[in-house]
Amino acid sequence: xxxxxxxxxxxxxxxxxxxxxxxxxxxxxxxxxxxxxxxxxxxxxxxxxxxxxxxxxxxxxxxxxxxxxxxxxxxxxxxxxxxxxxxxxxxxxxxxxxxxxxxxxxxxxxxxxxxxxxxxxxxxxxxxxxxxxxxxxxxxxxxxxxxxxxxxxxxxxxxxxxxxxxxxxxxxxxxxxxxxxxxxxxxxxxxxxxxxxxxxxxxxxxxxxxxxxxxxxxxxxxxxxxxxxxxxxxxxxxxxxxxxxxxxxxxxxxxxxxxxxxxxxxxxxxxxxxxxxxxxxxxxxxxxxxxxxxxxxxxxxxxxxxxxxxxxxxxxxxxxxxxxxxxxxxxxxxxxxxxxxxxxxxxxxxxxxxxxxxxxxxxxxxxxxxxxxxxxxxxxxxxxxxxxxxxxxxxxxxxxxxxxxxxxxxxxxxxxxxxxxxxxxxxxxxxxxxxxxxxxxxxxxxxxxxxxxxxxxxxxxxxxxxxxxxxxxxxxxxxxxxxxxxxxxxxxxxxxxxxxxxxxxxxxxxxxxxxxxxxxxxxxxxxxxxxxxxxxxxxxxxxxxxxxxxxxxxxxxxxxxxxxxxxxxxxxxxxxxxxxxxxxxxxxxxxxxxxxxxxxxxxxxxxxxxxxxxxxxxxxxxxxxx
Numbered sequence: 001x002x003x004x005x006x007x008x009x010x011x012x013x014x015x016x017x018x019x020x021x022x023x024x025x026x027x028x029x030x031x032x033x034x035x036x037x038x039x040x041x042x043x044x045x046x047x048x049x050x051x052x053x054x055x056x057x058x059x060x061x062x063x064x065x066x067x068x069x070x071x072x073x074x075x076x077x078x079x080x081x082x083x084x085x086x087x088x089x090x091x092x093x094x095x096x097x098x099x100x101x102x103x104x105x106x107x108x109x110x111x112x113x114x115x116x117x118x119x120x121x122x123x124x125x126x127x128x129x130x131x132x133x134x135x136x137x138x139x140x141x142x143x144x145x146x147x148x149x150x151x152x153x154x155x156x157x158x159x160x161x162x163x164x165x166x167x168x169x170x171x172x173x174x175x176x177x178x179x180x181x182x183x184x185x186x187x188x189x190x191x192x193x194x195x196x197x198x199x200x201x202x203x204x205x206x207x208x209x210x211x212x213x214x215x216x217x218x219x220x221x222x223x224x225x226x227x228x229x230x231x232x233x234x235x236x237x238x239x240x241x242x243x244x245x246x247x248x249x250x251x252x253x254x255x256x257x258x259x260x261x262x263x264x265x266x267x268x269x270x271x272x273x274x275x276x277x278x279x280x281x282x283x284x285x286x287x288x289x290x291x292x293x294x295x296x297x298x299x300x301x302x303x304x305x306x307x308x309x310x311x312x313x314x315x316x317x318x319x320x321x322x323x324x325x326x327x328x329x330x331x332x333x334x335x336x337x338x339x340x341x342x343x344x345x346x347x348x349x350x351x352x353x354x355x356x357x358x359x360x361x362x363x364x365x366x367x368x369x370x371x372x373x374x375x376x377x378x379x380x381x382x383x384x385x386x387x388x389x390x391x392x393x394x395x396x397x398x399x400x401x402x403x404x405x406x407x408x409x410x411x412x413x414x415x416x417x418x419x420x421x422x423x424x425x426x427x428x429x430x431x432x433x434x435x436x437x438x439x440x441x442x443x444x445x446x447x448x449x450x451x452x453x454x455x456x457x458x459x460x461x462x463x464x465x466x467x468x469x470x471x472x473x474x475x476x477x478x479x480x481x482x483x484x485x486x487x488x489x490x491x492x493x494x495x496x497x498x499x500x501x502x503x504x505x506x507x508x509x510x511x512x513x514x515x516x517x518x519x520x521x522x523x524x525x526x527x528x529x530x531x532x533x534x535x536x537x538x539x540x541x542x543x544x545x546x547x548x549x550x551x552x553x554x555x556x557x558x559x560x561x562x563x564x565x566x567x568x569x570x571x572x573x574x575x576x577x578x579x580x581x582x583x584x585x586x587x588x589x590x591x592x593x594x595x596x597x598x599x600x601x602x603x604x605x606x607x608x609x610x611x612x613x614x615x616x617x618x619x620x621x622x623x624x625x626x
Contacts (some may be wrong), residue, residue, distance in 0.1 A: 044141045046156035047079035053207035055198065057166075057226035058150070059100040060277050060284070063107055064299045066211055066250040068262060071111050073209075074141070081205055082108075082197070083144040085230050086166070087180045090150050090283065091158025094182030101145055103280030105133060110276040112138045122185075125200035126193065131184040144201060145561035147183035153532075153613060155225035159309040166229035167219060169194070184315065199237045205269055208245055210238045216306040220561070220611050222534055223252040231306070249306030253532045256298035259353045259422035259454065260394035261347070267301045267357065274300060283481065288357075295501045295532050301394070303357040322427035323386060328606075330377035330458065330566050336366035338450075346574045348453045351606040352536040353378030353422060355393045355454040358421040361570055362536075363393055365452035370444050373451045377458055378436035386431045386461030390439065391454040394422030402443030408434040415439065422454045431461040436570040457530040487551055487623040494622060502529045502614075512539055512617045516588060519557045519618040527557055529616035533605075537615045540602040540624055550595040551623035554603065557616050558586030564615060566607035579603065586618050595625050 012143040015476035038308070052073045056062050062070050063084055073080050082106070087097035109116035114137035121132040123144060135141040141162035151157050151165025161180065168174045171190050178188040202210065215231035216221050231249050238247045249256075262270065271288060274296070278286035284290035291300065327349050341360060348364035355363030366373045385407070392400050403415035405427060413429045437458060441451050491513050498509040505524060519527030530537040549571070556564050571593065577593045601622060605615050 026150050031085040045079060047140065049077040049079075049206040051079045051081070052209045053202060053205050054082040054211040055230060056082060056084055056213060057085050057224065057230040059104040059280070060088075060229065060274065061213060062211070063104070063277055064296065065213065065252050065255070066303060067273055068266050069211065069248075069250075070276050071269055071273065074111055074366050077140070077613070079140045081142045081144065081207075082226065083146065083201060085146045086148045086150050086226055087145075087183075088150050089158070089161070089180060091160040094180065096282075097180065098182075099282075100279045102275035105135075105143065106280065107143045107273045107277040108141050108143070109135055109137065111273050112141055114138050122203065123148070123204065127185045128193075129185040130201070131260050145184070146188075146197075147179050147185075148177060148178055150228070151226045153224050155219060165225060167225040167531070170229045170232065178370070193224050195233055195236060196232055199240055202237055202241050203577055210234065210241070210245055210247045212249050212308040214251045217254070220613065222254045222532060227252040229327065238364060241574060246497050249272040249302040249607055251306055253295065253299075253502075254534070255302040255304050257296055257534050257536060258302060258304055259391055259424060260301040260355075260358050261421040261423055262301055262303060263355070263421070264396040271300050286298050295314050295500070298354070298358060323462045325457055326383055326385070326460050327377065327457045329383070330379050331575065332377050334364060334366065334376065336369055337363045338367050339354055340364070344574065345375055345454065346570050346576065348456050349377070349576065350538075351400040351455070351568060351604050352538075352572060353391045353424070353455045354536070355422065355452075356395045358394065363452055363454045365393070365450050368382040368429075369441070369451040370448060371441055374438050374440040375453065375456060376436055376438040377440045382411070382433040382435055384431055384433045384460050385437060385458055387426060387428045388437065389455070389457040389459070390418055390425045390427065391422050391456075392418035392420060392425075393450075393452050393454055396420060397445075397447040398452065399441070399445040399448060400441050400451060400453075401445055403439055404416060405429075406438045406440065407432060408436045417443075420445075441593070473520060477583050484613070487625060489621055490543070490622045490624045491550075492540065494543050496539065496541055498530065498539040499529065499533065499537045500530050502531050505529070507616065509539060513541070515619070517555045517619045519616075520559050521585065522558065524566075527616055527618040529557070529614050531614050533615040534608045534612055535605050538602050538604040539620060540600055541620070546597045546599055547622075548595045548597050548625040549601060549622060550593065550625050551602065552580055552591045552603070553619075553621040553623070554589045554591065555586050555617060555619040556582035556584060556589075557614075560584065560615065561609075561611040562614055563609040563612060564607070565609055567603055569593075570602045571596055572600045572603065584609075588619075
């Protein structure tokens with residue numbers, strides 16, 4: 001993985017290429033076994049439990065995105081070889097990316113539970129010599145480093161490496177790509193030669209299982225360009241590999257937008273391996289506390305295969321058959337909540353499917369709550385419902401194992417056990433016009449101490465028009481910044497905070513209230529950016545005294561790629577207001593609402609354009625009466 005500011009997203013191209021795979025010579029191992037030792041020193045390793053070959057873009061990719069499966073393979077006694085295609089240099093010096101190589105070696109040894117003592121070797125594949133290292137204290141584990149340049153998130157590359165990128169090579173923008181300055185073995189590749197080299201590595205190793213990154217996604221979908229290109233190439237190679245094998249791709253950055261789905265033990269183990277690596281990478285976080293405000297914190301509690309969607313209950317209708325999400329038009333109340341820790345009922349409808357331990361303030365919790373605890377959504381006028389989605393708190397202890405949906409018309413629907421990792425449980429039913437729906441917990445696990453939900457969403461039937469309440473202000477009242485003399489701009493007296501920001505490029509949360517409506521590409525340092533953020537990213541304004549808020553003005557990032565298409569304003573009094581699409585050119589969206597006395601307001605993104613990579617705002621302004 002690597003974190004840099006992307007430009008406009010690009011879409012994947014395909015290609016046709018013919019090549020001849022050259023003979024493969026292993027100078028430090030028996031053909032097909034993990035390499036290691038000095039030249040001509042043969043090593044025999046028992047791989048009878050199976051061989052796993054993982055092909056990733058950067059040194060920490062398998063730790064973050066398939067780390068649980070990686071550890072499972074190691075624990076099962078399988079031979080594991082990982083091919084790291086790029087140095088992950090981010091345009092930095094060799095000392096940085098070589099440190100990353102040392103980091104993944106230390107992490108592998110940590111997972112194996114042995115000393116990090118490695119033997120250098122080489123593999124010659126399709127005429128190119130590649131650096132290999134084998135864990136001397138557990139020779140079933142080995143790594144191959146190809147040391148090509150990092151291509152940047154958006155595939156634009158870095159000036160220090162001649163702006164080369166795998167995406168450019170894959171799409172034909174460049175015809176050759178050379179290894180990093182300082183690479184152990186220098187080489188230049190055409191696309192066909194790179195694919196031939198990977199196929200030669202696969203054929204020599206003879207894996208029973210091949211793992212890679214997201215081969216189903218497309219450039220510009222929020223994932224790193226290197227992730228997709230490596231996955232596309234690996235997919236093409238495995239289709240040409242004749243030996244029987246399984247093939248699995250794993251999603252990258254976008255898993256942050258899916259529910260946490262690992263157990264606490266899996267999260268802890270994944271974190272332990274990553275933090276061992278991170279001691280050698282000064283550009284990432286090396287503890288749970290340091291990662292809590294960064295994307296790594298979300299990635300460590302999730303693992304999804306390529307093409308995964310939020311899990312659904314077998315037999316439920318296809319998601320495409322449901323109607324509009326009407327959650328934002330409702331007022332939410334609950335039998336109990338935990339305002340002391342920010343775990344209020346409003347957090348169950350904030351659009352963020354997460355909770356403890358990943359994001360404790362993103363969930364609703366009823367302290368010491370169990371059977372009989374309830375949460376209710378109410379609308380100001382009859383609203384037609386056809387589905388309710390529920391996500392449990394994602395920690396391993398607290399689990400709802402049964403419940404009931406009760407409606408204002410007197411009807412009710414049973415709810416089965418919710419997934420203990422926070423995956424969405426869809427509950428579809430015949431359409432009914434109601435003014436409220438209540439979810440009541442009827443059963444919990446024996447380990448439950450504090451019942452609650454990460455999220456509850458309500459949907460209209462597929463054939464129903466989107467209902468709104470009479471006061472739903474989803475349409476701006478004025479296309480320009482307001483000059484209403486009855487209102488006062490109170491932004492300057494507020495303290496801004498955000499889910500995360502980008503201090504490395506000066507795109508901090510403070511830039512969203514600096515009075516400068518600008519951003520990338522004209523003035524990148526004048527905007528707030530949440531790197532790789534899409535839905536669920538929030539920014540909040542807090543006041544030390546109560547203010548009578550009546551208007552919020554939002555200016556999107558002005559670049560052509562990143563656009564907020566919907567959001568929610570949540571207030572300290574528990575009320576909410578829906579926000580429509582922000583103009584993509586950065587011009588203001590004015591959201592007026594009935595005055596409310598509050599001490600804070602939070603804007604959370606609930607929808608973004610397909611091309612969005614880094615969500616954010618060029619400006620947010622708050623206006624109060626008086």
